Structures are given as structure tokens and as C-alpha cells.
Amino acid sequence: MTNSALHMSNVRKVYRMADTEVVALDHAELTVASDEIVALVGPSGSGKTTLCSIAGGILSTTEGSVTVGDEEITAYSDKQLTVFRQNQVGFVFQSVNLVPFLTARENLLVVDELGRREGKPARQRADRLLEELGLTDRSKNLPSQLSGGQKQRVAIGRALMNEPKLVLFDEPTSALDTELGSQVMELIRSEMKSRGTAAIVVTHDERITAYCDRTVHIIDGVLAA
Amino acid sequence: MRLALRELVRRPGRFVTATGILTLIAILLMFLGGLLDGLIRTSTGAVRAQDVDAIVFSESSQASFLRSRIEPATRAEIDRLEVVSETGGLGVVQLGARVPGNGPRDLANVAVWGYELAPIGVPDPPAAGEAWADEILKSDNVEIGDQLLVGPARTPITVVGWVENTSYNGQSGLWTSVDTWRSVLTANRPDAALADGVFQAIVVRGTGGDSATMIAAIETTSGDGVIALTVQDAINEIPGVTEQQTTFNQILGVTVVIALVVIALFFALLTVERSALYGMLKAIGARSRTIFAGLVAQAVVVTLIAAIIAGLAVIALDLLIPPGSIPLYISASRIITSIVLLLFAAVVGCAFSLRRVLGVDPASALGSSQ
Ligand SMILES: Nc1ncnc2c1ncn2[C@@H]1O[C@H](COP(=O)(O)OP(=O)(O)O)[C@@H](O)[C@H]1O
Ligand SMILES: [Mg+2]
8 A cells, every 4th residue: 555656445436416416426446556556547437537536636535435544534534635635636627727917937937825834845846846847948938828738838837836645637638739748648647757746647538548558447437448 | 913904005005095085084184173172262262371270250150250249348358368369350351343444344352351460472461452363363363562442432452472272152252451341342332331349250279289179169158149160160150061062072073983884884995805815824833813913003104194194284284274263173182092093993804804704715725627
């Protein structure tokens, strides 16, 4: 267990609405090794986002247990989950990712401002990440002055700012064309591997899976290897 | 918080409208407040200037100078009290005055005072037939050396110097010796004439003890019934003063509520507009408290900017408006009070968005792909 970045055991998630229940995830068993990149593939509505939300401490489970690194977060309160998200996971969201009125560099530093408040080490880490991502000369640009691929790279940098155990990518290439998508996937892979950080990449594009170590399929809330 | 303040700096455009509206409201608040202060000053300045511990009226007068009579015997009794160090006679008559060079119907409203103990900012009584004039009379083209003809009897009074802030019931003070005042009174209001030694009121300075004790001593000693009031109480008894205050304070209250509503609406809209951004920030670890604090910080800064612009505008207005035309009185304390009230409105206004900020779900940041 200490060797895995994520361990989900018998996780069930039920969305309750006025008169219906939706079982978004059922008996999910998933272990992601500490430097493994897992592709999560499935059709729309199959439960991919729900699984990522649970793994990232955004949603809590209805049943089952979730461990990230060596932290068991199943019974965490909202407050504990907030601190957990500040420190242990990184997110690359599909839609809103960057703060529109902050520069690329400031978007990375937001993570420090909201969380650990390290100051100088965080600024150094941000500059190093921007360099690795080929964004040094874009660091003072606002998101509106960046291309789609550049924005996605800033988002990747932001996700790595807190040196997470696990990074969750929600359809990271869906807004990009095929070639840019491949470039971004290559970048994700090299960033994860050089750090030994685990990742789950949600996609419904089978081509993406080539950049991952393993593919997990999900249909109607049920996982299958 | 840093995030919110940066937004203010980077995107000032989205806050301009709110700042503009709040500036107008703040100007209204400060202007009306200044008007109230000015009105109160022009109706109470002469009483407020009394440098004494108590003003004594006859009991049936309801603290009205015109209705009040204090006989020499009563004054002597008050003088004999241990707690009293000094007394002075005081009286007033409100009349219209002809100003040389002005038209025959263009009368200046004056309150001719006879006094013995000099009020604050007023020298000792001038020679017979002379007066220290309130500088508000400058707006009636009065100059030093002018001889005003006061009242229907056209009693001549020569202006020999200026004093400040001594109006009474909106009428400019003319400060004369008690003999001059008494002759003006007899000539112009024979019905209200007073014999030598009789005053409308007596002002009293104590020996430095508790003024309540002194007031009680004065009221119990006097045979024919007097009421003694502190200067502040005497001010409140001037007809219209408390009514003016109540009315204006209600208007000021409504103005603050309007500011609050404007702030509440503006920031509620902003919160709705930002809910996707807030969701993303919460997902990466922002606490609701941090987000809400940022919102309050923005409201406070916007309001502060509006209030400071308004303060400067009202000060400029005060300098532009010629003295005596409207009774506007702009003081630092009025501006500061207005700013504090507006900041209070800003914080309370933001509170209406608190529930929405708390309600933003970090899960909304993920998977809006459906
Ligand atoms: N907040 C929610 N309330 C109710 N039902 C939801 C909610 N979020 C997702 N669902 C439902 O759960 C199922 C899985 O959703 P989701 O995890 O978003 O799938 P995916 O990301 O694979 O498209 C879907 O049927 C969806 O309609
Ligand atoms: Mg989804």
C-alpha cells in the first residue's frame, strides 16, 4: 500500500436526487502505482469524472475506502479534504483551469498562495516548471495571450506546483488538435516520469492511451482492465 | 485576498461602474450630512459659543429667550451660591437689518445679542451703538464700518469687527453691549421691552465642580422658578433642532441602505459570474473563507475609493460655494463618519453573497463535458 499513489477499494458512489438515484460508480477497485500513468477510458456518463473527483478528494464516497499515498481520506471532513487537495493532488481540468487575470507565473503561484505559503521556494519551483514546460518567455503573459497548447502547459505546471503524489487529468487534450494533443501527452508523460509522479488521464480518445502505462475501461460505473 | 486585490488592479474596468455609483451615493451622504451640520450650526452657533456651564431661563419660558425673564433679584440669588463663580446677562432680538448699498427690501436677517460674558471667539462687548458681526453677513455685502439700520425703528448699529459661527435660528449674530441690545429691543419690540437689570437669560460659570450639582443648586435656590440647562441641553431646546436632526438622520440612513443594496447587488452578480472560477479555486484547495475575504476586500477597496473621491468632491464643493449662500458645513468628522458608515454597508452588502460563495461546489470544476 505504501508503494501505491492511489488505492480505491470497493468504492461505490450514488448520486441521490429528488426521486431517483444514479449509481455513478460501483464496486470500483483501482490501484495506481507510485509512478504509474493510467488512462481511464469510457463513454460519456460512464463515471470517469466521478472517479477522478473521489480520487482527488473533491467528492466523498458512498461506500468503500480511498487512500492516496499513505493518507486514507475516506472519512475526511470538508476541511481536511481542502488541506489534502492543497498538498497531495494536482488537477488539470477540462474547462476552467487558469485565473484569467493572472499571468502564467502567477497562475502557478496561486497554488502556494492558497496552500502552503512557502514563498521563495515556491517561486523558484514555479520558474523551474515554466522552464521545463518551455514557457519561460511566456511567464508574464495572461491566459488570453496564450495559445491553447500553452494554456494547457501552464495548467500542467499549476498541477505540479504542490509536488503532488497523484495528478488527475480530465480530458487534457480534448480542446486541442491531434498534433498538439500528442505534444501535450508527451510532455505529460515526461513530466510524470521524471518526477516519479502517478497520474490518471481521463479520455474517451483511444489514441491517448499510447502515452500511458495502462488503460482502465469504465462502463456504466463499472471498471474493467 | 492577494488574488482579489490583483483582480482590482488588473481589471479596474469591471469595478468602474460600481465605484461611480458609490461615489455619487457617498457625495450625497456627505453633502446631506454637511447640510445638516451647517443647518444645526446656523441655528445653534450663538448658544454653542457660550463659554459657560449653564444657561438659566425662567421656568415658564420652555428655554425660549424671547419668552424668558430673569429679574435682578433672581440673578443675585444665583450669584450668592457657593458653586457659582460668575454670572452674565444675556438677551437677543431677531430683526431685519438694512445694509447700506442694498435695496430697501433686501434685508439681512440678524440676531442682536446683548452679552456680558464673552462667548468663544467673541471679544468683550463693544462700545454703545457698535457690534461684532457674524461673518455670514459678508454674503449680504456688509463691510466693517457699515452702519446697519436694524428693525422697523431703524436703530443704527455700526459693525466694528467679524466673529465666526454665532448664528441663531439661521440669523446672523450681531454682538452688542447689553445697553445697546436693550435699546434695540425697546425701540423695535416694545411689547418685549425689558427694564434695566432684567435679562432674558443668565449664563453661569461654576467653580469647577460637577455641573449637574450646580444646576440642581440653581434650580432649588431660586424663588420664582427657573430652569438651568447645560449648553448642549439649551441647544437641543432651540425650536426645530431635534426635528431637523431626526429628519436628516432618516434621510442619511436611507442613503446608507441604498449604498448597501448597490454593493450587495453588484457583488452578488460578480459572484454568480465567477462561480466557475471559484469552483476551480476550491478544487485546488481554496477555502470558502479565503474567497469570501477576497470579496469583502474588493468591496472595501471599491467603497473606500468611492468615499475618498466623494470626500474630496464635497470639500471642493464647500470651497466653491460662497459662504452664507447655503448652510453647508464640511467637517473631517462628518467625512470620516460617512466613510465608516459606507464601509459598514460594504461589509454587510457582501454578506448577502456569503451563501453563494459557500455553496460553490469544487466538484463543478471537473467534468463539464456532458
Ligand atoms: N452531481 C450529480 N448529480 C447527479 N448525477 C450525477 C452528478 N454527476 C454525475 N452524475 C451522473 O453520474 C453518472 C456519471 O457521471 P460522470 O462521472 O460525470 O461521467 P463521465 O465523466 O464519464 O461523463 C452520469 O449518469 C451522470 O449523469
Ligand atoms: Mg466527465
